[in-house]
Amino acid sequence: MNQKSIKPLLLAILSAYAAQVTAVNAEVIKLENVEVVGTTPLPGVGLPLEKVPANVQSAKGKEIVNQHSNTIADFMNNNMVGVSVNESQNNPFQPDVLFRGFTASPLLGTPQGLSVFVDGVRVNEPFGDVVNWDLIPVNAIANMNLIPGSNPVYGLNTLGGALSVTTKNGRTHKGGAIESSFGSWGRKNTSAEFGGVSEDNSVDYFISGNYFDEDGWRDYSPSTVKQLFGKVGWQNETTRLELSYTGADNNMIGNGLVQKELIEDFGRSAINTRPDKTKNSMNFLNLNGSHWFNDDVQLTGNVYFRQSNRKTLNGDVNDDFNGTDALDLNADGEVDSTELATALADCQAGNNSEETCSGALNRSNTRQRGHGFNTQFTFNQPLFEKKNQFIVGMGYDFSKIKFSQSTEYGLINASRGVDALGELSDEAAVKLNGRTTSWGTFVTDTLSLTDQWHLTMSGRYNHIKVENRDRLIPDVTDPETLSGNHSFNRFNPALGLNFTPTQALTMYGSYNEGMRAPTSMELGCANPAVPCKLPNAMAGDPPLKKVVAKTFEVGARGQLTDNVRWSTAVYRTENHDDIQFIATNATNGMGYFDNVGKTRRVGLDAGLNGITGDLSWNVGYSFVRATYQTPFEITNEVNSSSDGTAIQVGKGDRLPNLPEHALKLRLQYQVTSQWTVGSNINTYSDVYVRGNENNSHRANDGDDEHVQDSGKVGGFTIVNVDTRYRFGSSGWQFFAKAINIFDKEYATGGLLGENWIEGGQFSGNEEPSKLLMVGAPRAGWLGFRYEFGAKQSLANYDKD
Numbered sequence: 001m002n003q004k005s006i007k008p009l010l011l012a013i014l015s016a017y018a019a020q021v022t023a024v025n026a027e028v029i030k031l032e033n034v035e036v037v038g039t040t041p042l043p044g045v046g047l048p049l050e051k052v053p054a055n056v057q058s059a060k061g062k063e064i065v066n067q068h069s070n071t072i073a074d075f076m077n078n079n080m081v082g083v084s085v086n087e088s089q090n091n092p093f094q095p096d097v098l099f100r101g102f103t104a105s106p107l108l109g110t111p112q113g114l115s116v117f118v119d120g121v122r123v124n125e126p127f128g129d130v131v132n133w134d135l136i137p138v139n140a141i142a143n144m145n146l147i148p149g150s151n152p153v154y155g156l157n158t159l160g161g162a163l164s165v166t167t168k169n170g171r172t173h174k175g176g177a178i179e180s181s182f183g184s185w186g187r188k189n190t191s192a193e194f195g196g197v198s199e200d201n202s203v204d205y206f207i208s209g210n211y212f213d214e215d216g217w218r219d220y221s222p223s224t225v226k227q228l229f230g231k232v233g234w235q236n237e238t239t240r241l242e243l244s245y246t247g248a249d250n251n252m253i254g255n256g257l258v259q260k261e262l263i264e265d266f267g268r269s270a271i272n273t274r275p276d277k278t279k280n281s282m283n284f285l286n287l288n289g290s291h292w293f294n295d296d297v298q299l300t301g302n303v304y305f306r307q308s309n310r311k312t313l314n315g316d317v318n319d320d321f322n323g324t325d326a327l328d329l330n331a332d333g334e335v336d337s338t339e340l341a342t343a344l345a346d347c348q349a350g351n352n353s354e355e356t357c358s359g360a361l362n363r364s365n366t367r368q369r370g371h372g373f374n375t376q377f378t379f380n381q382p383l384f385e386k387k388n389q390f391i392v393g394m395g396y397d398f399s400k401i402k403f404s405q406s407t408e409y410g411l412i413n414a415s416r417g418v419d420a421l422g423e424l425s426d427e428a429a430v431k432l433n434g435r436t437t438s439w440g441t442f443v444t445d446t447l448s449l450t451d452q453w454h455l456t457m458s459g460r461y462n463h464i465k466v467e468n469r470d471r472l473i474p475d476v477t478d479p480e481t482l483s484g485n486h487s488f489n490r491f492n493p494a495l496g497l498n499f500t501p502t503q504a505l506t507m508y509g510s511y512n513e514g515m516r517a518p519t520s521m522e523l524g525c526a527n528p529a530v531p532c533k534l535p536n537a538m539a540g541d542p543p544l545k546k547v548v549a550k551t552f553e554v555g556a557r558g559q560l561t562d563n564v565r566w567s568t569a570v571y572r573t574e575n576h577d578d579i580q581f582i583a584t585n586a587t588n589g590m591g592y593f594d595n596v597g598k599t600r601r602v603g604l605d606a607g608l609n610g611i612t613g614d615l616s617w618n619v620g621y622s623f624v625r626a627t628y629q630t631p632f633e634i635t636n637e638v639n640s641s642s643d644g645t646a647i648q649v650g651k652g653d654r655l656p657n658l659p660e661h662a663l664k665l666r667l668q669y670q671v672t673s674q675w676t677v678g679s680n681i682n683t684y685s686d687v688y689v690r691g692n693e694n695n696s697h698r699a700n701d702g703d704d705e706h707v708q709d710s711g712k713v714g715g716f717t718i719v720n721v722d723t724r725y726r727f728g729s730s731g732w733q734f735f736a737k738a739i740n741i742f743d744k745e746y747a748t749g750g751l752l753g754e755n756w757i758e759g760g761q762f763s764g765n766e767e768p769s770k771l772l773m774v775g776a777p778r779a780g781w782l783g784f785r786y787e788f789g790a791k792q793s794l795a796n797y798d799k800d
Contacts, residue, residue, distance in 0.1 A: 037145055039444060040153055040391060042120035043166055043288065044300045045378050047389060050503075051446055051454040053496025053510040054148055055555050055569035055605055057081065061141040061168065067678070067722060068181070068737045068781070070189075070212070071133040072144060072165065073097045078680045078720065079666055080146055081605045081620035086657050086749045087773040089254030090218060093134035093225055094278070100148060100571065101601035101626035101658055102160025104131040106278075109581050112516070113159035113549070119167055119244065119286055121304045122155065126368050126399035126436045128519050129157050134250045135282050135308070139177075139191050139208045140229035142168045148605075150514030150549040150573060152460040152492035153442050155395065158514040159549035160573060160601065169233050169242060170195035170204035174789060181735070181783025186215035189783070196789070204233045217776055220274050220415070221253040238292045246284040253277055257771035259755045260709060266760060268745060268774050273315045273359070273416045273757075282308040301375035310366040315418035317756045318360040318409060322764065326355070335764035343764070347411060350423055357409035358762045359418035362428070370399035387448040394441040401434035401520055412762040431471035432482050434520035438464035444494075452501055456510075458494040463487070464517045488517040488546040505558040512551050518544040522579060522593040545577040545595045555605075564610035573601045574629070582634055597630020599655065614670040622662045626655040634693055638752050638768040639711070641696035649693045656693055657749030657773075659715070661685035674726045683717040684748075689770070691752030709770040716746035716775070731787045738780035747772040 035049040037056050049056070057080050069075035070092045076083045077097070086096040088107055096105035102113030104124075112129035115122055116136075124131055144165045147154065154162035176194035181187075193208035212225040231244040255271040262270040283306075290300040327339040347357035376393025383390070407428035410420040442460035449455055470482035494512035501507075523544060555569030577595040603624035610617060631650050639647045654660075661684070668678040688695050689711055697711030722737040755769040756762055 038164060038166075039446075040376060040393065040442075041117040041122070041155070041162070041164055042300050042302065042374055042376055042393070044290070044376065044391070045298060045380065045389070047446060049557075050500045050506045051448070051456070051498055053456055053498050053508040054151070054553065055557070055567055056148070057146040057607075058143060060143050061139070064138050064141060065179075066724065067680075068735065068783075069138060071095075072136060072138060072141065072163075073133045075138075076146070076163075078682060079618070079664065081607050081664065082148070082603070082622040082624070082662070083146075084659055084662055084684055084748070087747075087775060088749070089252075089256055089276075089278075090774065091216075091221070091223060091252050091254040093212075093223065093250070093252055094254045095133065097131070097133075098658060099146070100160045100573065100603055100605075100622075101624045101655065102573075104163070106130050106132050106134075111578070111580055112157055113161075113575075115154050115157040115162045117154070117162065117164045118246075119165070119242075119288055120302045120374050121284075121286055121306070121372075122157075122397070123306075124157055125308065125310075126370060126520070127366050127401045127403060127434065128522070129516065132280055132282075132308070132310075134225055134252065134280055135227075135246070135248045135284075136165065137208060137210050137227035137229050137246065137248075139179075139193050139210060140167045140206075140246070142166045142172060148569070149510065149553055149571065150492070150494075150512045150551040151458070152494050152512060152514050153444050153458050154514075155440050155442075155460065156438060156462060156464065157516040159516060159547065159575060167229065167231065167244060168193075168195060168206050168208070169231050170197055170206040171233065171235075173206060175787065176789045177785060177787045179783060179785040181781045183781030184779035185217045186213075187781060188213045189781075194789070202234055202236065204235075206231045216253060217779065218253075218255045218269050219271050220417075221255050221271070223250075223252040225250045225252070240290050242288045244286045244288070246282065246286075248280060248282045250280045251277065252280070257751055257773055259757065259769040259771050261755070261769060262757065262760065263772065263774070268777065271416065272755070272771075273317060273412060273418065275313055275315050275417065277311075277313040279311040280308065282306070296380045298378045298380075299375070300378070301373065303371075303373045305371045307369045309368075310364075312362075312364045314362045315410075315412075315416075316360050316362055317412065317762070318354075318357050320354050321356070321358055321756070323355045327764065340764045344411060347409065348421065350421070353409040353421070353423040354425065357411060357421070357423070358756075358764070359410045359412040360425070361408045361410055361418050361420050362405065363408070364403070364405040367402040368399060370397060372397035383447055388445065390443070390445045392441075392443045394439065396439045397436075398438075399434075399436045401432070401436070403430065403432045403434070403520075405430045414761070416757065416760065416762075429472060430482075432520070433469040433471060435467040436464065436520065438462065438517075452499055454498040454500070456494070456496040456498070458496075458512070459491060461489070461491045462515060462517075463489040466517065466520055466523060468520055468523060484523065486518070486523055486544075488515075490515050490546065490548065492548075502558075505556065507554075507556040509554045510552070514549045514551075516547045518546065518579060518593070525593050544579060544593060547578055547595075548576045550574050550576070561610075563612070564608070566606075566608045568604070568606040570604050571602070575599045582632075594632075596628070596632045599627065600629050601626045616666075616668040616670075618664075618666040620662075620664045623660060624658065625660055626658045627651075628653050628655065628693070636691050636752065638754060639691060639694070639697045640700065641694060641698075647694045647696070653693060653695045654688050656688045656690040657713075659684040659687050661715075674728065675723070676725075677723045678721065680720045681717065682720075683715070685715040686712050687749055688712055689750035689752055697752060708768070711752060713747045713750045713772065716744055718744055718746070718775070733785040733787070734782070735785060736780065736782040738778070740776060740778045743778040744775070745777075746775040748775055749773040 036046040038046045104114035108128045147162045173195045180190045191210045195206035197204045207230045210227040228247040233242040286304040288302045343356040374395040379390040407425040409423040410418045440462040444458035446456045465487040473481040492513040496510035498508040551573040553571040557567035578599040607620040663683040665681040692711030699710045700708040720739045724735045751771045754766045
């Protein structure tokens with residue numbers, strides 16, 4: 001193979017897998033000091049970082065493995081600037097990931113503002129745009145980029161940023177590894193991977209698998225996660241094809257928020273009610289290809305099929321208990337114990353179950369099947385005798401959704417589980433079919449005006465159509481039907497300018513716009529007159545407007561010395577016609593989706609990383625002020641500023657459960673050539689809880705009608721440590737990891753609401769309460785890893 005013919009192929013591989021600058025990378029491998037990042041979802045040629053007008057953060061799969069992160073969300077939370085999590089589900093595979101005040105969450109009803117791609121395929125689920133982190137196996141990841149802002153090239157839902165993940169193949173990740181660990185909470189984790197190339201060097205292959213099982217640290221919270229990934233590739237001098245498969249079969253318990261009173265009575269492991277099960281399964285096929293027509297023109301594309309099934313089973317308090325206030329009250333204004341016993345007996349007898357049963361089992365089933373393609377042409381040809389990269393592309397996605405839900409009444413038992421009695425609710429039943437069709441075309445061009453000035457112009461046109469069909473109320477004239485057709489379209493532009501006066505300094509400024517369209521789920525729960533409780537019911541679908549985000553960013557990055565690098569960025573993102581879930585009741589979670597006008601995120605990201613002798617270190621600070629900019633009203637009786645029914649959210653009020661300040665420090669010390677010790681130290685400031693969107697709730701001074709606690713959750717600092725010892729060149733490693741080593745009691749967020757539980761038992765009374773997203777206590781794990789087989793770096797690839 002001659003040098004000229006392999007040049008395009010090498011360029012493609014290097015750009016997709018080369019080491020990239022990152023504020024979190026203490027072990028980055030530099031290839032000729034050229035740092036290249038992808039600028040589109042599809043793996044392709046990419047651009048030198050100095051020409052990218054954004055504060056991109058990158059990480060290699062090796063870093064994730066070395067820190068023994070369960071998910072990429074866990075790694076991002078511990079290492080990436082501007083990222084934090086809400087433990088809404090309190091399961092290691094189900095966090096809400098926050099970046100610059102925007103969210104990627106597995107929970108329906110959470111306003112989603114980040115897009116996530118795996119090998120060029122957007123994996124936000126069609127129903128609700130949610131992101132299931134448990135469906136992305138960590139030991140299949142080669143690298144990932146976190147791209148900030150509303151970059152229109154990344155398409156729908158890119159309001160605050162995009163996460164682009166590239167998976168391993170047998171050509172770049174030869175050899176194998178087997179790893180097993182165990183420790184706290186009965187956790188057992190085993191993973192394996194292997195990759196290689198055929199003797200004639202034309203075919204490569206990679207396969208990995210993960211098995212995770214634990215009892216969980218909360219009561220009744222076991223989880224099992226099983227993941228499988230495989231890829232086979234073929235290439236010649238100008239063309240490469242890759243076919244990958246990702247499968248998952250996961251059973252997870254996410255017990256969610258817990259009222260403060262239960263924590264005080266039974267400890268932080270307590271739960272409200274149970275069960276809270278989520279079963280996710282997936283089959284995902286993706287065919288990627290690239291072809292060089294000559295040294296300067298490349299075609300890349302993919303075709304995919306993705307099928308996922310999500311089943312939930314939630315044991316909850318029956319919010320309609322005593323809905324007509326038929327039960328007698330005692331002198332304290334509480335439900336009389338005799339009346340309560342009579343009501344529960346009536347429930348067991350099947351009499352008026354809707355109001356006499358204390359518990360309810362809410363079931364849902366979401367089946368989603370989608371397919372589509374993405375393609376792009378890249379031209380690395382001079383324009384006006386100036387260096388230029390021009391990319392034009394398009395994408396098409398189609399999905400079918402089948403959603404159903406039901407509610408079965410029952411009794412809450414002594415362990416706060418729900419014993420079902422076979423009585424179903426007619427009003428809670430939902431059967432919805434949805435179809436979503438979207439397509440988009442984009443262009444992006446980066447022109448080097450001089451050796452120091454680089455101009456980037458981009459734009460994308462998106463069109464999306466959402467069709468809902470109600471299988472229970474097919475009559476489209478019925479005001480409570482879910483049926484309806486909705487379409488949205490928009491052209492989103494972007495402009496960026498980079499100034500690189502020296503190799504050690506880059507300054508940039510950019511403006512970009514992105515959009516997201518309302519999903520089938522949001523459109524099916526948009527009627528104020530018929531509120532719903534997600535994900536368990538929907539009713540009515542008045543049209544919602546699309547959300548448009550507009551972002552300004554200025555920043556700089558560079559090198560202080562050969563071993564010390566820095567970056568900083570200031571940004572402002574404003575959402576227009578933002579969609580929020582508007583609560584209509586503080587007790588039962590009922591509400592509807594609506595456009596609430598403008599919301600704004602203004603912030604700063606700063607990072608510094610380097611190597612001092614045997615010590616590698618990374619420090620990052622982020623500030624984000626996320627505020628409402630348009631006044632609106634939310635029903636909440638327990639907020640102390642309430643008029644008895646509602647609170648008024650005003651301009652400048654902060655969004656809930658988003659920390660303004662975050663400081664992260666990663667230290668890694670090479671004790672010997674075989675032994676390393678590392679630590680992550682993360683500090684977050686306090687947050688306003690949900691239900692206190694007006695930031696005006698105050699701790700109770702004796703009025704029993706209001707919550708007895710403040711409308712905030714305090715800030716906290718968490719310290720994790722890890723170590724790894726290699727046994728010479730044998731391939732064997734010993735590793736250990738401990739989290740929250742000082743056993744800090746903390747919460748990542750909360751909610752002002754009401755509860756029915758007193759002293760651990762169902763009381764029949766609604767009492768004000770503050771519910772918390774409790775953080776995990778101190779825990780530790782240890783394990784062994786064995787690496788084997790030939791390994792080869794990209795730097796030596798052309799010697800094959």
